Amino acid sequence: MHPARSVIAFTTLSGAGFGVLFWLGLGLPDVTGWVAFAFFAVAYALAAGGLLASTFHLGHPERAWKAFSQWRSSWLSREGVASVAALVVMGVYGAALVFLDTRIAPLGWLGAALALATVYTTSMIYAQMRTVPRWKTPLTPVLFIAVSLAGGALLAGQVTAAMALLAVAGLVQVLWWMRGDGALAASGTDMATATGLGGIGHVRAFAPPHTGSNYLLREFVFVVGRKHAAKLRMIALALGYALPLVLLALPFSHAAAALAAISHLVGIAVSRWLFFAEAEHVVGLYYGAR
Amino acid sequence: MTTLPTSTTRKLGLVIDLDTCVGCHACVVSCKGWNTENYGAPLSDQDPYGADPSGTFLNRVHSYEVQPLATSAMPHPAAQLVHFPKSCLHCEDAPCVTVCPTGASYKRVEDGIVLVNESDCIGCGLCAWACPYGAREMDAAEGVMKKCTLCVDRIYNDNLPEEDRVPACVRTCPAGARHFGDLGNPDSDVSKLVAERDGMDLMPEQGTKPVNQYLPPRPRDTLDEVDVLAPLLDPVAEEPKGFLGWLDRTLERL
Numbered sequence: 001m002h003p004a005r006s007v008i009a010f011t012t013l014s015g016a017g018f019g020v021l022f023w024l025g026l027g028l029p030d031v032t033g034w035v036a037f038a039f040f041a042v043a044y045a046l047a048a049g050g051l052l053a054s055t056f057h058l059g060h061p062e063r064a065w066k067a068f069s070q071w072r073s074s075w076l077s078r079e080g081v082a083s084v085a086a087l088v089v090m091g092v093y094g095a096a097l098v099f100l101d102t103r104i105a106p107l108g109w110l111g112a113a114l115a116l117a118t119v120y121t122t123s124m125i126y127a128q129m130r131t132v133p134r135w136k137t138p139l140t141p142v143l144f145i146a147v148s149l150a151g152g153a154l155l156a157g158q159v160t161a162a163m164a165l166l167a168v169a170g171l172v173q174v175l176w177w178m179r180g181d182g183a184l185a186a187s188g189t190d191m192a193t194a195t196g197l198g199g200i201g202h203v204r205a206f207a208p209p210h211t212g213s214n215y216l217l218r219e220f221v222f223v224v225g226r227k228h229a230a231k232l233r234m235i236a237l238a239l240g241y242a243l244p245l246v247l248l249a250l251p252f253s254h255a256a257a258a259l260a261a262i263s264h265l266v267g268i269a270v271s272r273w274l275f276f277a278e279a280e281h282v283v284g285l286y287y288g289a290r
Numbered sequence: 291m292t293t294l295p296t297s298t299t300r301k302l303g304l305v306i307d308l309d310t311c312v313g314c315h316a317c318v319v320s321c322k323g324w325n326t327e328n329y330g331a332p333l334s335d336q337d338p339y340g341a342d343p344s345g346t347f348l349n350r351v352h353s354y355e356v357q358p359l360a361t362s363a364m365p366h367p368a369a370q371l372v373h374f375p376k377s378c379l380h381c382e383d384a385p386c387v388t389v390c391p392t393g394a395s396y397k398r399v400e401d402g403i404v405l406v407n408e409s410d411c412i413g414c415g416l417c418a419w420a421c422p423y424g425a426r427e428m429d430a431a432e433g434v435m436k437k438c439t440l441c442v443d444r445i446y447n448d449n450l451p452e453e454d455r456v457p458a459c460v461r462t463c464p465a466g467a468r469h470f471g472d473l474g475n476p477d478s479d480v481s482k483l484v485a486e487r488d489g490m491d492l493m494p495e496q497g498t499k500p501v502n503q504y505l506p507p508r509p510r511d512t513l514d515e516v517d518v519l520a521p522l523l524d525p526v527a528e529e530p531k532g533f534l535g536w537l538d539r540t541l542e543r544l
Contacts (some may be wrong), residue, residue: 001419050505059413059433066410067391074292076416077391130385130496131422188495189422191354196490196504197308201358206371209318209350212343216424219415282493283424286352286376 001132001221001275010054010219011122012269014083015144017047018115019152021090025112028158032101040094042155044087047115051083059232079121086114119148126275133187134180134279139172140230146172147268148242154261163248170241173271177233184280184290194285205288220281221289232274240267294387298402301474302440303380303501304460305483309508310467313353313373317459317468321349321377321438324458329443330408334431346429348438349377349459364512372507375468377459378425378438379492379500380404386417386426386437394435402474402501403442408434422496445470473501 020043023029024036030038055061068084070077090111096102123144127133150165191205192198240263247260279290325348326333335345352374358367381396384404387395394410395417397403406417413433418426425435441457443449454461460468471480480503482490489503530538 057415059415059428060411063410063412066393067412067414070391070393073388074391076389076414076418080391111494123388126418128389129419133419160470189493193493193495194422195354195372195374196492196506197354197356200507201367202356203357204357205352206355207353209347209352210344214344214350215346215418215427215430219418219428220424225416262325281419282422286424 001276001279001281002219003273004057006053006056008269008272008276010050011144011272011275012050012265014048014054014122015119015148015268016151016155016265017043017045017050018083018086018118019148019150020155021047021086021115021152022149023114023152023156023158023161025090025093025108025110025115027103027105027108028161029156030103032097032103034098035092036097039156040090040098043090047083048087074119075124079118079125082118082121084286086111086118086283088093089114116145116148122198122224131282132279133183133189133282135275136187137176137179137183139176139179143169143172143176151261151264151268154248154257154264157257159248159252163245166241166245166248170237173237173241180278184282187282189282189285191285191288205286208287216283217287217289221284222277223289224277226278229274229278232270236267236271238267238272239263240271244266245254291402293354294384294397295399298382298397298474299470300401301380301382301501302401302403302471303473303480303503304377304440305469305471305473305480305489305503306375306506307467307469307505308372308374309487309505310465311351311375312465313351313371314464315351315373316462318347318349318351320458320462322347324396324441324444324541325436325439329439330406331432331434331436332428333436334429336430344430345438346427347360348427348436349375350424351375353406368510370507370510375459376423376425377502378404378440379423379498379502380438380440382499382501383497383498385420385422385498389416389420391416403440404437405439405442406435406437408432411435413419422493422498423500428485435446440470461522 024039024071041272055064058064067077067080071081093107093111096104120141123141127140129135146169150169153162153165158188197203244260244264247256250256252279284290313449322333333346337343354372354374355369356372357369360367384397387397387404392410392412394407396405413428416430426435429436433451442467445455447455456470469480469483471478473480475481484503487505488504489505491500
């Protein structure tokens with residue numbers, strides 16, 4: 001799959017942003033006034049900034065509002081509904097904290113649940129794709145939620161929770177990669193089933209439909225970065241999980257915490273680049289590629 | 291609504307004969323010709339006369355080489371070349387429809403055709419991600435998703451002579467490799483053809499239940515005598531004689 005910058009930015013930033021909103025909704029940290037304003041500003045910048053980035057890859061962003069209508073069948077539509085609901089509820093909750101010094105706890109819990117639901121709907125957009133065997137697993141939502149909670153805890157200053165969740169998320173990431181490497185072979189889809197010609201013999205792509213490239217090849221048959229995949233996985237693990245863990249284990253300082261947060265976001269962005277670049281769409285089989 | 295209908299009155303679709311297709315790409319050209327100037331946005335090309343041409347097509351023809359396994363009876367089986375046209379299969383369980391966030395993609399109850407309402411399409415591309423067959427392509431100029439309409443603007447078009455009320459690809463195929471009809475009706479010509487020739491689904495394990503069916507290539511004939519005229523074509527003179535014989539010997543010595 002083509003690793004579009006807008007979608008990598010969206011899943012990385014929004015995942016972290018909704019993670020922060022989750023912790024703020026639970027009252028962790030229990031802040032009010034201008035301190036609360038600072039936390040909410042960071043959370044909204046990440047969550048809403050990511051959502052805005054995701055509209056950049058649309059062919060017609062001006063019609064994006066129509067995407068709220070098909071929540072009965074479409075995970076993308078559900079994500080739109082859940083994200084707006086989470087942002088509105090947490091906006092009211094945050095305004096009460098900042099301007100009235102009042103914590104409306106049930107509203108916070110609702111907002112936390114909606115923030116988590118938003119991350120879940122995002123992950124299901126990918127996890128539902130039978131065409132991309134590497135994504136089609138319950139581990140995908142587990143990974144997205146674990147990363148979001150860990151990143152949220154890190155940015156919300158929940159040191160103990162962040163350390164535990166970073167370890168868990170790192171483990172899930174490794175498991176996700178291990179399962180993913182055999183997913184296409186295990187899916188049962190190959191050139192024989194794609195063409196239905198497997199009964200005759202070994203199928204080889206002889207000539208593509210056109211000598212030039214096309215939308216399908218550009219969008220689904222991205223193979224450029226795969227040769228560096230192993231190195232990039234180590235970079236993602238080191239920056240996204242290991243380095244933040246080490247920095248959190250040191251005596252607390254704001255500089256170390258900020259460095260941990262930046263390192264985590266960069267590491268997650270690298271892992272999301274791999275999430276797309278390594279994903280093999282079955283349409284590639286028609287071109288003898290994967 | 292992007293929820294799928296539980297059943298459709300008819301299942302209009304194509305039957306593509308891989309045994310007969312000669313890979314001439316006439317269906318590709320006629321499809322592009324008809325659909326670029328009818329239903330919805332045109333099918334644009336980018337850099338068509340330049341170094342890196344590409345464009346939107348609703349129908350593309352692949353070619354595959356299939357190598358049968360060697361057997362004791364046939365130690366060196368010849369590879370078979372199969373031309374393979376591919377367009378939207380108008381699946382009964384179309385994953386491209388349910389993922390659409392805006393309701394632009396839908397499957398018609400009356401005939402099962404999968405269409406895109408382009409004025410609702412936001413160009414998110416998710417339906418193309420969900421399609422295992424590569425049947426949907428985002429038009430780079432219009433930013434909306436294009437796909438085979440089964441020439442919905444031909445098959446019901448009273449302004450056309452009756453013989454033209456079939457998809458453009460079917461009408462143009464010089465080999466008769468493409469057939470159009472109601473695959474939901476077991477008595478239709480296309481259904482009979484599928485039953486007779488063991489028509490197959492592409493990627494059945496993807497669970498899309500495609501309406502379009504592919505007829506597999508028939509086994510190739512095997513002949514004991516490769517060429518009945520071969521014995522008569524043996525060279526008459528084994529060794530050159532006379533002037534040619536002298537020339538041959540002289541040139542050998544040089």
